[in-house]
Amino acid sequence: xxxxxxxxxxxxxxxxxxxxxxxxxxxxxxxxxxxxxxxxxxxxxxxxxxxxxxxxxxxxxxxxxxxxxxxxxxxxxxxxxxxxxxxxxxxxxxxxxxxxxxxxxxxxxxxxxxxxxxxxxxxxxxxxxxxxxxxxxxxxxxxxxxxxxxxxxxxxxxxxxxxxxxxxxxxxxxxxxxxxxxxxxxxxxxxxxxxxxxxxxxxxxxxxxx
Numbered sequence: 741x742x743x744x745x746x747x748x749x750x751x752x753x754x755x756x757x758x759x760x761x762x763x764x765x766x767x768x769x770x771x772x773x774x775x776x777x778x779x780x781x782x783x784x785x786x787x788x789x790x791x792x793x794x795x796x797x798x799x800x801x802x803x804x805x806x807x808x809x810x811x812x813x814x815x816x817x818x819x820x821x822x823x824x825x826x827x828x829x830x831x832x833x834x835x836x837x838x839x840x841x842x843x844x845x846x847x848x849x850x851x852x853x854x855x856x857x858x859x860x861x862x863x864x865x866x867x868x869x870x871x872x873x874x875x876x877x878x879x880x881x882x883x884x885x886x887x888x889x890x891x892x893x894x895x896x897x898x899x900x901x902x903x904x905x906x907x908x909x910x911x912x913x914x915x916x917x918x919x920x921x922x923x924x925x926x927x928x929x930x931x932x933x934x935x936x937x938x939x940x941x942x943x944x945x946x947x948x949x950x
Contacts, residue, residue, distance in 0.1 A: 765889025
């Protein structure tokens with residue numbers, strides 16, 4: 741009787757794609773999803789270990805003023821002098837200026853909350869655990885650069901969006917990333933290679949053209 745009186749949100753309009761046992765780069769998988777759902781009002785691209793804990797998720801996404809939306813991100817991205825030889829995460833490159841909240845699950849099952857800063861907020865980089873594109877971004881032709889397979893695809897889509905005049909920012913969404921994130925664990929050289937290509941694309945080429 742209680743369940744019958746509870747008003748649950750209408751999820752019938754939500755379509756879901758899952759890439760089971762995926763061996764392709766995330767950029768390629770995400771681009772396929774964008775092409776498949778070109779008419780979508782919003783396209784939410786998330787990791788398989790990302791869990792939404794927010795009952796108002798859809799409302800917060802719809803109310804967002806940003807074209808590319810995420811849960812956490814950096815307000816700036818500073819390239820260190822040794823970018824060619826030392827891998828670094830966006831959490832370090834933002835110099836402590838960040839936005840959003842997410843909780844992680846530690847190996848022993850405990851939850852570890854990470855509060856980066858007030859949200860919503862415009863950012864330059866959104867963490868790839870959750871990336872949401874609105875209709876404007878999709879129709880503008882925003883796509884992932886498939887040279888970035890599992891690293892820097894999130895930074896690339898954010899920098900590409902801003903170059904196209906699209907806005908990028910966080911939403912105050914409650915979510916759980918059921919890991920501490922892989923970062924560069926187990927593939928340091930591949931991560932460093934992607935980092936070099938990212939910096940060359942958005943920083944070195946920009947400097948050379950000015």
